[in-house]
Amino acid sequence: MPELPESVVGDAQTSSFAWDLLTDLADVGNRMAGQAGERRGAERVVEAYEEAGLRNAGLDEFEIPGWWRGDSALSVSGPVEREYEGSHAVIALPGTPSGTVEAPVVDVGTGTYEEFEERSDELEGAIAMASSDTPESHDRWLHRMEKYSQAAEHGAVGFVFRNHIEGALPPTGEIGYHNRPGPIPAVGVSKEVGEQLARYAAAAEGTDGDDEATTVTLDVDCRNEETTSVNAVADVGPETDEAVFLTAHVDSHDIADGANDNGAGSALVAEVGRLLKSVEDDLETRVHLVTFGAEETGLWGAYHAAETTPHDEIKCVVNLDGACSSRNLRVGSNGFEAMTEVFESVTDAFDAPLETGDTISPHGDQWAFVQEGVPAVMTSTTSEQSGRGWGHTHADTLDKLDSRDLRDVATLVAEAVFRFASADVETPHRSREEIQEDIPEGYVQELKTGGRWPYDE
Incomplete structure (x- = not known):
């Protein structure tokens, strides 16, 4: 049975507070x-906290390496002449430097380490293109940052990141992480533009040496400063x-509204705070609400x-990210089984589904705590879409979401946090050494590549 009073559950299911904030x-x-805009979003969250009566x-405030997007363009010359301009066709990736490069394109498929190695001889002085x-x-x-880094390490002079979701326009996302700015210009393009470039590249590979070569020019304008x-x-x-x-993060990418990633998470944090305010006298442990800034650019x-x-x-730590793609919870426990057990008890009480995973993952704000052995989970919702779906594109908009899903998630998370605040619920910490030993080898590689490996060798 739920531990929250029926009045709180009923409030969660009927209130428009969270949806109004998300809007x-x-x-x-x-x-x-x-x-x-990030500060305006954070200020609106603070207004919601105050409206809910939270103290x-x-x-x-804190310092970060900032990045401002300018206009970018991509043009093809050779047997086919094409120009791609405007954010619907090509966009710079956060962390890229400004610059203009001209070179042939080498398509490395999905951009695995093996695919880069297979085409290593062709990448020197070329523009590498990899799918999302x-x-x-x-x-x-595989994180886009790894594909970008592999391109630079193999001698590429530019990087094109092509979406694998049709109709979703170009993807964006950090490629510098804690190694800003990156060494070579980088852009994102739509699946459709990427398919055209792949076709041109394949045709160029099949031509004789006397034929006119196909080259691509990347022109990236942006600004990197503190x-x-x-x-x-x-x-x-x-x-x-x-x-x-x-916790959640209030920042999003500048090309879209960031509705599911992660306006929904920020709205849920404030809504759960509001719901718990009505049972404040029953809480045995303080609940600290945080909507983080600068998640998308390095978890700062x-x-x-x-x-x-x-x-x-x-x-x-209960971290919410991308938690309104459905009403079905997914919890990544990072190996903290006691936290999974609490969520299982919650979904059992509400006869709701739950998907879980226990792999230690550096993706999401919870990682800053997990790396230190602090119990922390990533809480999201399941989705039928591939990869990020609409995330990190122009299409991450409010119309993709459902207020009923937001209410159901708020109900489940409020119940979970209420239980975590109980003195009877224990969430044991782990040592940094234990966490380090349990990080999968692939993520070790990613963290080191992105300059985020926190442990001494």
Whole structure:
């Protein structure tokens, strides 16, 4: 049976508070890390905290490496002449430097390490192009940053990241992480543009040496400089030193509204805070709410919180990201089984489905805590779409989401956080050494490639 009173569950199922907040965040538009829209989004979350009657609501500021997108273009010359301009066709990837390069395109398929190695001799001085897809046979998802880094390491002078989802327009996403700016210009293109470029590249490979070669020119304009980001914070429950952290990230990419990634998560944090306010006297541990800034560009807000909070004061972390693609929860436990058990008890109580995974993963704000041995889970929802689906594209908009899904997720997460705040629920910490030993080899490779490996060798 649920532990929350029926009045709270009923409130969660009928209130428009979360959907109104999500709508406002989507209507901000550009919430790119370190830019004015991100701060407006964070300020709107603080307003929601205050409206819900939460205490200590405010902004916590910190420095980040900022990035501003300019106009980018891609043109093809040779037997076929084509020009691609405008954000519907080609966009720069955050962390790229500005620059113009002209070279033949080498299509490395899905951009696995093996595919890059197979075409190593052709990549020197070329523009490498890789799909956003990861082969089903692969044991983990490959991050675009790894594909970008592989391109640079094999001598490519530019990088094209092509979407594998038709009709979803160009994908964006960080390629520098903590190695900003990256060494070579990089852009994202739609599946349709990528297919055309792949066809031109294949035709060029089949021509004789006397035939006119096909070359591609990348022209990338952007700006890399230091700026500030903010975390939106508040508290509910007793004034205990120890706290359950409920988190999400408020920033999104500048090309879209960031509705599911991650306006929904930010709205859920405030909504769960509002619901718990009505049972504040029953909470046995303080609940600390944080919507992080600068997740999309390197988890900077999460790292800031993890580095400025004594770890023994964090009972556990429930991180929400992409949690409104359906009403069916997915929890990545990072090996913290006690947290999985709580979520299982919650979904059992509501007769709701739950998908779980226990692999330690560096994707998401929870990683800043997991790497230190602090119990932290990634909470999202299941989806029928491949990969990110609409995420990181122009199409991550409010019309893709359903307010009923948001209410159901809020109900389940509020019940889970209420249980985590109980003195009877234990969430044991682990040592940094234990975490390091259990990180899959592939993610070790990714973390080192992205400059985010936190352990001494």
